[in-house]
Every structure is written in structure tokens, then in C-alpha cells.
Amino acid sequence: MSSPTRNKRKDLIGFVTSRSGDKSIKVTVPFKTPHPRYQKVINRKTVVHVHDEKNETHVGDKVEIMETRPLSRLKRWRVIRVIERAVVAGAAITEADVAETVPTKTTQHNEAPSA
Secondary structure, eight states: OOOOOOOOOOEEEEEEEEEEETTEEEEEEEEEEEOTTTOOEEEEEEEEEEEOTTOOOOTTOEEEEEEOSOOSSSOOEEEEEEEEOOSSTTOOOOHHHHHHTOOBOOOOOOOOOOO
16 A cells, blocks of 8 residues: 555635634635626635634735644634735725735636627
């Protein structure tokens, strides 16, 4: 038998929106998706509870997170690295700020040909 290999784990990029306790943060992962009928691009978000072992993140930081085993009742993710520090520590981040930095998740573009 060969040595067991670790399964590929999901990883996401999001913004720290809350520091809820020691070694715990909330990360908002924004994405854009088309409306099922009208195809207009809609901003959506997912909020996940994340384990921050070193307490190195602050509100507004852009972080990369990875799926992991259950660490508590809600925490199923952990911080891999801080991609970008917040400009002002403790500054509130709005949904509009997040939406500007998110690439479109769709590959289908229904644009009318220009005449």
C-alpha cells in the first residue's frame, strides 16, 4: 500500500468583517452570479467563521482561508495567509467596497452585438 495522500481542500479569498473572540474571526467571501431568469449580475456574499491561530488579522484585511476539520460548533475554516492589510485598522468595510474588488463569477456574457 502506498502512503495516503491528503485530499484537495477548498480555499477562498475574503475580507475580515469581525473579530468575534480570541483566535476567531468572521470572513465575508463575496461573489457575483447572474440572476436565473434576467441574467443581471447580482452581488452575493457568504459569511464564514474562521480560526486565526496567531491573532494576526484585523478588520478589513484581505485573507486567504482553507477548509479544515470542525474546530468548534461553527468554525470549519482557518487562515492561510494575509494577502493585503487594511489601510486603516478597525475601519468598517462596506458591501459596496467589497463588490468593487470582486471579479465576475460568470463565464456567460449575453451582450448584444453592436450594429
